[in-house]
Amino acid sequence: MTRILIVGHKGQLGRTLFRFPTDHELLGMDLPEYDITDVERTQYALREMRPEIVINTAAYTNVDGAEAEPELAYRINAHAAGHLARFCEELGAVMYHISTNEVFDGQRVGQPYDEWDQPDNTHGSTYARSKLAGENAVRFYHSRARIIRISWLFAPGGNNFPAKIVAAADKHGALRVVADEYGVPTYAPDLAQAIFQLIDIKAPPGVYHLINGEATSRYAFAKAALRLTGRGHIPVTPISHTEWQRAAQPPLRAVLVNRAAAALGIVLRPWQDALADWAAQV
């Protein structure tokens, strides 16, 4: 049994990990009791808790909001992540840090991003750049960190894309959905299982892309969510990202492929099967 601290344990992924059936001892750290931007208190709490593994799921995740609050986004996603990594290194705790497909600019067509591709999103959103700064800080301060990149996260009861599509369908009766943004959905319960598998097999340090299967468009993902929740009759108009005004522009083709975990026998099922599970619970 290993003592594992889940930072951000009240969030969408954090609570899925925190509730996951496991023999490991699970501890939690989240707002308002703990604020990871309070460096001294965080260091003190970590010394008290003495985790052997820390999984950092905490983040400033409001992608559009980060454009108006860049300092806060950087403080949480980059600086606090780096300090956590430093404290983990001091304590001898292994760090698992959750990152995003948005560290890639998504300009590459026809070839997904491997774990060993060099992330670069210099012209990306504030959120994307703060998350890349977080990866770099974690690598700088921790010699054995595992960086887990995911995309389009969804979970039962979470604030996520398919949940927003279902809510919007019920409210408006018809939808317009972006058809030229591509990604791979990640189902939090499958991701949690894969992370515990990586822990149990003592997977080596490095980068892992954990996603459910292959790429889809926002439009196709929305259509599938509607069909699987009995709303297949709702009309959906495919539109270009240029017709959907938002503060932050996500990368259009930041499509991840899982090679590192797959080489260790860890592969998440196709997103279509995971979405059917999700739909049965909403």
Ligand SMILES: NC(=O)c1ccc[n+]([C@@H]2O[C@H](COP(=O)([O-])OP(=O)(O)OC[C@H]3O[C@@H](n4cnc5c(N)ncnc54)[C@H](OP(=O)(O)O)[C@@H]3O)[C@@H](O)[C@H]2O)c1
């Ligand atoms: N959601 C996606 O589609 C997606 C895609 C790719 C990568 N990711 C990454 O996956 C990870 C988990 O995402 P998620 O959707 O589970 O996020 P989430 O639901 O927003 O959960 C994040 C948790 O961290 C907490 N938190 C924020 N600031 C904190 C602070 N200063 N101190 C302590 N806790 C703090 C949040 O509390 P409050 O709610 O009170 O702020 C929340 O409970 C993040 O690293 C995110 O960047 C997410």
